[in-house]
Amino acid sequence: MTTANQVTFRFGVELELLLGSRAKKHKTWASLAAELSTRLAKAGIANHTNAGNEKTAENYREWSLVQEVTVPREVEKGLWGMELVSPILSPSPAEHWAGQLRTIFAVLKKHFVVAASPHTSTHIHVSTEPALPVVALAAVAKAALYFEPALDALLPASRGSGGGGGGGTYWCQSNRASVAMRGYAGGGLGECFTLLDRCAGTVGAGVSGGGGGYGLEDGHAGGEIGGVEPLIRAMCLFPASSAYGRAHGYASDFVHGVYKWDFSGLLPDTGSGTLEYRQPPGSRTADEARAWIEVGLCFVAGAVDAGHSLDPFAQADATMEDLWWVLCAGAQSTGLGELKGIEGMDFARGKMRAKGGRR
Structure with missing residues (x-):
């Protein structure tokens, strides 16, 4: 049976935002995207605008800007749905991608308005090399169902x-x-x-x-x-x-x-x-984005090994501590190491830090 240590993990993140510029009220999404792309490039974040949301490999070699049509725009306020799509990333070293997140959100804080919206979300994509066989995927699926109440508890009501x-x-x-x-x-x-x-x-x-x-x-x-x-x-x-x-x-x-x-x-x-x-809400800080990346990535990796050992008749006895240890196991398997994002973030409804303990 394939274990998490036998595969190499990669991930990507999609950051959905309701975004406006502090400099001007852009009348079109393309105009806002052009400003954002320029400011990110000046800060050292290689990026391009992907207006057609093309899924070609070239679009995942650097950050791309995509119009997010599921986030209602507020044209009168100059606010547009914007999705920042990461390149394909390696879990380790974490400082590489975590540093990019800090730079991106520093640019957003200085030059843009990131409006609160229940329609935004943070999506984490996980891949492996080689691809996980069906038995390993079934283990992840079992864990997703088993830990659904615990994962829901980490999220706001709109995403839970x-x-x-x-x-x-x-x-x-x-x-x-x-x-x-x-x-x-x-x-x-x-x-x-x-x-x-x-x-x-x-x-x-x-x-x-x-x-x-x-x-x-x-x-x-x-x-x-x-x-x-x-x-x-x-x-x-x-x-x-x-x-x-x-x-x-x-x-x-x-x-x-x-x-x-x-x-x-x-x-x-x-x-x-x-x-x-797909479940996490929109991230408005680098710390939030990092925490949700850790949850999604490490859950998949930890579930590969833990999923088939879960007792479906004992789900009611599952605790946040059980979820925490799955994430810790995934952090080790992926090479991520410490869960600094989760450890440093007070989730609105979650109690992972209180009940999950420390490694």
Whole structure:
């Protein structure tokens, strides 16, 4: 079985902002982006404007500026949705990327207005070399479901449970709301784990009873549901009957990246090769951004080794300390070392520092 120490981790971060200039009220996003790009370059941050949000490799060699259309603009105030997309980064040395974050947010503080908005978020993309096999991905998926209440507790209400059931906002829904997963969620976390084990091929490989009716067997001969793609569908299947599905003409349920943990980037041949943690709110300081990077990156790495040892029937007994040790294990596996971002940040609702202890 693959362990976290057997792969090399990489990550990227997307910083969504509602941004305006202190110098002038820009009437267009392009004008604001031009000023931001110039000021970042003068501060030593290599960057470019990616107006078309192209996903080519060239766009991930330096920071890029993308228009964030999901953040409502306030033209009369000169405020525009702006996304700063990082290059592909290595966890170690942490000072390399943490220093870039400090420089970026220093530029933002001096020359721009970063307005509070419930529509902004911080997304962390995690990749490995070589790619994680399905058994390791199933371990991460199990941990994501198991620790969902603990992770929710770290977040503001707008990004957390969403008033019950781990719902969250439209753009970061609980993975238990996946069309495939919710058919099992009624039977408790144990049934969800059984589904993930079937996807991983560790139990019941080839049986259609668990997957039948939930779209997991589509495209797999004989109804077999083992493999990376069925696992992705288990965690991120979206209904064709939804407004989005109808508007885009889907005839059957489809993989959609609107869940807290977005596995769609791991789709063979078509994905970006990354697993995305979408839940954190918008970061308004470098310390906040660093903390959320540590949570997303180290959780994935720690879950690779811990996920299959979790007891779904003991979820109610899980503590913030359990989550803390998963993150600490991930920090060691990735080479990140100390969790300086998390240790230095008082989360609005979280109690990790109080209950998680110190290493």
